[in-house]
Amino acid sequence: MHHAFALIDCNNFYVSCERVFNPKLLGRPVVVLSNNDGCIISRSDEAKALGIKMGAPLFQAREAVAAGGVAVFSSNYALYGDMSARVMETLHEFTPEVEVYSIDEAFLDLSGCREADLSELGRRIRAQVYQWTGIPVSVGIAETKTLAKVAARVAKSSCKARGVVNLVASPHLEQALERVAIQDVWGIGPNYARLLRTHGVTNALELRAVDDRWMRRRTSVTGQRIVLELRGTSCLPLELCPPSQRSLTVSRSFGRPVETLAEVREAVACYTTRAAEKLRRRQLAANVLVVFLMTNRFRDAPQYAASTVVRLPAATAYTPELIGHALAGVEQIYRAGYEFKKAGVTLIELVPEAPVQSAMFDRLDRERAQRLMQTVDEINRRMGSQTLRFAATGLKQTWQTRLEHRSPRFTTCWEELLRPQKPPAKT
DNA sequence: TCTGGGGTCCTAGGACCC
């Protein structure tokens, strides 16, 4: 019995989200920026046509942006996360076998579907998601996940495909493989692409013919699997319940260079607070905390980067305790005389939060701490995040990340709901 | 002046143990 996987991939996802709530953006070039308004991370087709590159820093694309009349947005993850959930919910209408692979992609296992019905099912999924969420998607269907990725890529680039490509038992399989450049194959990054090109392998069709033992030697099992998957041997199963999370990071670039220990402490306290919130929302606790701090690698100035690992006395998700350890870490790695650009906190060795296991000489009443955090989280959920804050996070936070072009949080914030436009005043 | 953030997996090599 053959597998059939579908990859559902949202087109230009962040831009599409902005357009749902602002239809005037349809047909116009639009880009969405990374945190700190630094790089371009989502582009409409019109923006791509202007030659604006993925990942380009905004300041380098300024000219094209101005000349093309490009609409620019800061990223609005509250909005995108919520839209993503709506898309995924829609997909569950078709099958419970949904692997949410990223914010804008999901794999579906369609092995139960009759081969003759696969293409039609793909078209129905695409139409339903568009009708219910306003998000356009591409659908790729094939016998392995890697081939489904190939199919979705072809679906995106071909007008004729109308958003759906089915490669199961398709006479066009080789044609499709040939159209996908080596660096666009799932799992082939810049380094492997360079290696393969020096051996004359330039597209997915040629990669399929590569000796898989050679591939194994040069690129480990991950590369070998790609070759096998391209040949139709499924090596990557659908992950219905992904293994529990192993690490959790909160880090940000500063809105401006930061030099003083006081400001670094504030920022790290802030990031630690966010990390602890994430931990609790996922019902986890951490055993180890890593703090890191670095200068701007793009600047011609003295460089310094450091990190330190703090093993916690017991697994915890208690904000004040985590802040305390994080700040002790900051004291260790901070050096005066540098312009810092970024800091962050990573939590590892995550374990399920309850029941609380106390160390022998634990001075903290962990049950009380947990109740306190529940109360704080509830208040912040109801009254808006940062209603209750920890003093260590500072008041003015002048180092904060820039977000100058953010759209309203249309779907997750009462104050920012979409309102009907006032009709223009009659004159 | 302006260059994101958050993840995972694999391997090699050293430390350590019997």
Added chain:
DNA sequence: TCTGGGGTCCTAGGACCC
């Protein structure tokens, strides 16, 4: 001239993903 072998655990670094 001659220097075990094999297992486990940990870490750092590299590669990739969106």
